[in-house]
Amino acid sequence: MTRQELFNAAYNKAGVIANSVIRRHHGNIPKYKDYPAAVISCSAKHSNIHKEEHSRSCQHYKFDFRILNLLKVIGNVDGPSNVKDCNNKVGHCAEPHAANEMIKTSMRLTVGDLEFSPAIRPRTRQIIQYCGNCKATFGL
Amino acid sequence: MKGYPYREDYMLTHDIDWFFCHNGHAFHAASNGGVIPKEILSGMNSKIQETVYGMKEPEGVEVEINEYYIRNNVLIGQQNNAKDIEKQFTDYIVSFSAMAKKGFISLDRKEGNEYFWVARPKELGKVRVDMFDKIPKFEKMPVEVEILLD
Numbered sequence: 607m608t609r610q611e612l613f614n615a616a617y618n619k620a621g622v623i624a625n626s627v628i629r630r631h632h633g634n635i636p637k638y639k640d641y642p643a644a645v646i647s648c649s650a651k652h653s654n655i656h657k658e659e660h661s662r663s664c665q666h667y668k669f670d671f672r673i674l675n676l677l678k679v680i681g682n683v684d685g686p687s688n689v690k691d692c693n694n695k696v697g698h699c700a701e702p703h704a705a706n707e708m709i710k711t712s713m714r715l716t717v718g719d720l721e722f723s724p725a726i727r728p729r730t731r732q733i734i735q736y737c738g739n740c741k742a743t744f745g746l
Numbered sequence: 747m748k749g750y751p752y753r754e755d756y757m758l759t760h761d762i763d764w765f766f767c768h769n770g771h772a773f774h775a776a777s778n779g780g781v782i783p784k785e786i787l788s789g790m791n792s793k794i795q796e797t798v799y800g801m802k803e804p805e806g807v808e809v810e811i812n813e814y815y816i817r818n819n820v821l822i823g824q825q826n827n828a829k830d831i832e833k834q835f836t837d838y839i840v841s842f843s844a845m846a847k848k849g850f851i852s853l854d855r856k857e858g859n860e861y862f863w864v865a866r867p868k869e870l871g872k873v874r875v876d877m878f879d880k881i882p883k884f885e886k887m888p889v890e891v892e893i894l895l896d
Binding site: 624628639640641642643644661662663665684693694695698699727728729730731732 | 758760854
């Protein structure tokens, strides 16, 4: 996928989430109670598959060993990271969630194959910077 | 008030609408992945959110947007052509503008505890928020806002 296609996928997902937050007050069962802080789309080189995910806790979430091994470099999953100036807990960002969903689609994939869209804030659809944890983990 | 303060991991991964009153004005704030005051209890805030989202926008309320600040500080470097810039601006203000139409001074978080105003009713004080009494009141402003009311 091109970077523009990945961006569009993330942008559309951000819109779906934002509308869901707003609609929850019109009698629908809310899937999203509050806006997530960020949404991202992840794909792999030479693949048309893409996965969109948002920032959230990973308390009840199982990472594939390929992602887990990378995350362990910056700290224990669900704990504080050792990356300077990054307050986000390890594994809580949208990036590792999306990477995990993408990498699970094939045992042949490695982390080096993964490509990411820019991170988008669903409330405003603005592009936001990758955090220190994600820069360190995925080389963004 | 019922409920518990928000969990830290939830706050850091979400962009929560929270509300407070100060000095006779009602404020809406978008947490943007930041920590919100412990006085804002999740159960109560959730009820306030539902009521606010369900409120009809009163007619005739004109909204003022902090356009100069947003264009020059928030959206700078986002898109590279005029059409995209306008779309980005519209996307950005929509949720804050809706809050201002309902009578709130609407704030977005910049970093740490620093916020800036995005939208507010043009005639402050003339719009009364329906559920003013249920919103937590703070004697001291709970967030830092640069040039709030000029």
